[in-house]
Amino acid sequence: MALCVSTVCALALVACGSDDTEAAKAARAFAAAMASQDVQAASELTTSPSQAADALSDTFAGMHARTVDADIRNTVEYSDGTASFTMRTNWKWADDRAYETTTNGSLRRLSTGWKVQWEQGLLKTGMPVGARLQMVRTDATPAPTVRSSSGKAFMQMQPVNEIVIDPAATRNLQRSVNALAAALKPIAPLITPAVINEKIVAAQGGKAVAVTLRDPDMKVLAADPERIAGVTVVKTGMLVMSDRRLSTPLSTGLTNYWQAVRNATSGWQVQEAAPGRAPVKLAGEQGRPAPDIMTTINQNEQLTLGDAVVEVAQPATMMSFDAQTGGILAMAQNDAAADARIQADIAYPTGSTLDPVFGAIDDTAKDAGQAKQRWQHLGLGLTFTVPGVAGPPGGSRPSVSAATFAPQNFTATMLNMGVLGVSVARSLKGETDSVAPHLIKDTPTKVSDGELGAMDQATVARLAAQMATIARRGDASDLTGAPGLRALVGTNGPAGPGWFVGISGGKVIVVYCEGDASGTAALQVAQKYYRLD
Template identity: 25%
Template sequence: MRTHRKVLVLFAALASALAGCSSGPNQPDTVAGQFADALNRDDIAAAAALTDDPTRAADSLNGLYDGLGKEVTFEVGSADRNSFTLAATWNLGPDGKNKWSYTTTGTANDTGDGWKVKWEPAAIAPGLDIGPLTYDPVYPKPARILDASGGELMTQQVVTLVNVSQGADTAAVAALIAPLAPGLSAQSLESDLAAAQGKPITAISLRAADIAPVQAALETTRGVTLAPQTRLLANDKSLASPTLSGLDDLWQKSTAAATGWAVRVPIPDGTKRLAGQDAQPTPDIATTLSIDLQHAAEDALTPIAEPAAIVALQPSTGNVLAVAQNAAADAQGPIALTGLYPPGSTFKTVTVSAALQEGSVTPDTVLPCPGVANIEGRRIPNDDNFDLGQVPLHTAFARSCNTTMGGLAVKLPADALTNAATQLGLGIDYVTPGLTTVTGKVPPAATPAQRVESGIGQGQVTASPFGMALVAASLARGSVPAPALVKEQPGVADKTPEPLPPNVDDQVKSMMRETVTGGTATSLRDIPGLLGKTGTAEYIDDKHAHGWFVGVDGDLAFAVFISDAGSSGPAVEAAGRMLRMQR
């Protein structure tokens, strides 16, 4: 039994007003109070029994509660001889936030079988004498979600659910829709129906253009029911960015806030609104996504079998330009935005930044780069054990010399890498409209051995593709940009980083340029002005490694991640495919 908001209020004045009319328990105020109490308890049978026409009252009250719900409070107010007032407040809608309040007048009579409420539907709710009342939401004109150029990215569209019941002609269904659903067959439909234990299943949801050629045939197929509904969808059905889910949530919240409501009663030419609120206008949601770059990023990942992702940002604004994943990554979730992995040698951008800030080295400081080094008990090899001898720091960076970076990191304070990472956005989390992200974690390295591991992007250091794209964008800009997916709605950081000292960003960018012109990413040197850093990050054992590449191309910063790629090579190739498509 519900008790919240179900309070019967009988005013003391009521008893005195009717005291001269009769005596005993069967006064009109008493029967009205009992009637209201029964309604507040949702005991329709008891309420109907207190009227002079229980059958009609029960039918009408059941219809009223079916149409408006049961979140209502009735209160008996004033009375004059045989009449009384009834104040009602309905809490309408799924969350009960829409309120409809009114006051009606009823009568009670001594029927010879005790006092009864005279059954008059309008005494319970305005318009109930005309017909059954219904509550309906009033939706606003659907907003559109736009890309950076103002084109339609997502709009509300009609989709049709193809529902299949037990005993359906599954062979006919499969023949009609299998071309639209690879892997679907009569056998798979039968298997799904068996698992549903007698309930119907939804075989597929189809857009208007896809169902049009087969709709008539489906409508006449045994056991098939078509159920149209509206959904927010990407206009280009090939688009599969993880950002679409967050934009959908943002759109749903905006639509819900603007939705109105109406209580209606049927009339001969339609319905009449008795109460309600109009829907509010909903503005279009303008995003920062570049549709051309998004397609280029998605196409760049298409040939890759392993889970792969690309995140691209605009350093000058923090705008999110593209977030792409291939199908293998989609199966694992939004790894581009929230997946955490060891960043490997791409983290050397942070390591050299920390070392430069400590003041013990410059880009031209000559340092050893042996093929293998034992640092604080940790054996650090270079890729294929290459040995450069004594080289400037910028060369060691461009050639991705692990032994040099491990030697630099071990001499740093415990929190130096943590602080340097934060200066580049890594380890900062944002509350960004339409976007859920995690940048990464760079805990202080308490021991020299931990600093060695962290210095080459291993150990306890983790980053998401989004986090490493933010590192690249911060270097390009000289400070951390606040990311934004919706125009003019930047994310709010959970902490404010210390600014980079002057020239540190320029020094690191110079080393990143050398990585492309004469280091580990020379396959991209045909792209003018490109800056980059490759990364190979071991996980599980030395036989498994993720591949990374982070880069800056003018006002474009990006990160490419490929799970279990074995090396950075596939990530570099994917970056090249994306960038060359844009030229």
């Protein structure tokens, strides 16, 4: 009798394998929703929509895959209203990174149709409830260092502390803001309650980073930030200036370049992450160490420029170039210029500054087309995209139209003015071609809107002579401490901006100031520089 019952039960579970069955269609619909990363559609095709939605949402967010391929194989339907299937899921990212799982699942025929029996193991065999799959980047250590021309560390990865305020985690936000500002005052007095509130608004009422501090800074705070309601300290790493005395607008572009290098050399890892335990590696590759980033920056020059630009209260920005190679030695600006967001590659009116240049070109060029070519061969009217120098999103670009050219309407960037000075300096040393500015060694600058080329020697000779006259008997004649100075000085009217371009001691400096009497301000900054240099 026992044998008979066993045989009857076995016969009751008759298997039927076909892709045309309702069970197979339901399994394929679930796989399609997985491939679309549609949490709602996939979860509603299961026996436990709520549990499935939580698990799928966590894993899709953790994996952040570019594409997901999912297909169903070997669907077998049984006579007891159940079915089984195999699902292959392939998660894909950029750079041919992929992770594949093959899992077994089952379906049940309910009053609402066939549904996938929800199990965590559909995502990965043996994965416990509450766990998720996640893909994380891995970086080789140590991180690359940004180095100056001497090889010294200019910027490097250091541990930092992000002081974060969460409006949702405090009952009295303004009280927390005031307390945080008071705690930060000894080391960051500029982070006032008003500034913190602005950061909260910018974060749309969410968590906001009030300030980022290095480890030594944390020791001089007036109070422990984490004792303030709604405030937490998040430890992380950041590329920072190695010498705390230095500050430069170049740090933004260098950080972007450094991050791009890190991204290009990063590895990846797929993990199984479950609450209360360390993530388990499932697949991936370790990132290769990234080389240090070698620059043309001179740290002493950077310190000198930083001391020079604070000579005036109005916006002042200054750049220094190697007079032979065009390498960017330093860039600095005062707080007023930083607030005005003045950048090296935004075009500003030059006013009378370039009158000697246009005069020299007019005296030697045969026609407008030749004149435009000579402007470009001196670096004017061109756009320079310098790796490591942050460009403005949608910022203005220098432009020259020979047909409609008017000196008073001409605009140039600080990079344009730097190339102009370097071109004259090179000509004085017997060089015949102009060179583009650069910051990262062995990384070329992109030149657009025209071409650099061989300089017209007659034009440059006339210009160099006029620059020497300006330094001896003109607007720059009061400057001291700059042997052999050749200069251009000018403004765009009483309200500025004002410019100074100087060649002396194997370096070219460019000073740009805004506001009333900006030409005088530019000369003041230049004089402070030559006294310090």
